Amino acid sequence: MTFDCTDLERALAVPELLPDAREHAKVCDACRRELWLWSEMSAAAPGLREEWETPDLWPRIRQTLAAHQKAAKPSGVAGRIGWRGDWRMLAGIAAVLAIAVSVFIMKYSRSAPVAPRDSDFLTEQTLKEVEQTEAAYRASIDKLTRLAQPKLNALENPTAIAAREKLLVLDAEIDSVRSTVSRNRFNAQLQAGLAVLYRDKQDTLKEILQSAQ
């Protein structure tokens, strides 16, 4: 084949053409330089890797996970609460959960609020309504998922990848909390935590649908 400078780009894409390119480069300074750069980029790249010591990183992770395990014994939601083992964060999340349970029950059950004297536990009647509401809420989120999933699967941008991963984690957490709730149905905090997770999933799905429009 007669190889000239205009063939170089194609040769870089098709390895079979490289011998011809190298032959041409023997008599062409510009192509020789480009070929040299092409291979040197790959040779130099591993040197760009960043390495540094972080002796405290694993202990930090281990400490958080240990706290997570301890907190997760009564419920999966507690794992979220145990995030950094920080009392301010715990207090903040507790406040959010308290608000969430109020909103969940008031907005969806249309029943009398849980008696203040027994605010941590649901009555049988309220529980029934909460469970019905949760089932309806779950069904509507499933419907939203069916709408959003094809759009999400079709996208390849970082936001879509992040959304897919987030949904994966949320689904795992929802399964975990639902499993705990099934063993402790009267715990209002668990129900509230579940509502928060559903809301998070709903918001994520809505964002996907909006970004796909």
Add this chain to the structure above:
Amino acid sequence: MPLAMAAGRLTARTDADLIQASKRGDLSAFEEIYAAHAGRMKSVAFHLLADRADAEDAVQEAFLKIYRAAGAIQFDSGLAPWIYRILLNCCYDTGRKRKRQAESPLPADPPAIPDNVPLQVAIRHALARIHPQYRTVFWLFEVEGFRHSEVAAILEIPEGTSKKWLFEAKRELKRLLMEGRA
């Protein structure tokens, strides 16, 4: 053995064993996963965030998510792609948070490539100027030593797309380096 295989293979117990043990609360098993991947994860996170403290936070967050989502892992393409996918998402989240914080914005315009600098320095500058998708593929393949199949699994793209993006990355880098050294 390719770097990716060396880092991806965990000698004493398989990835599946380690994940199963982690799910049961065995933190020593999870520490093995950490030991096998944390170094490269920090490097990947640093590349995306350009800040060591942020990179460490992203790696920490990723490991917490990995631990929590261990039950949902699909082993179709191995543990490593799944771990790095979670890491990239943590980095993107951190990047988005940083963008929202006016006091610490991400660098807007990458600097021009300085003349007469070592090739590695020039590549680092040029990388900041190419398309982020091409840059990520270049980084994962050429810098971190992942195979195209692994890059494809991490980014959830076809393997052919990974190869194409790598070619485009190198073509862009070559162009920028040639301009900088003209």
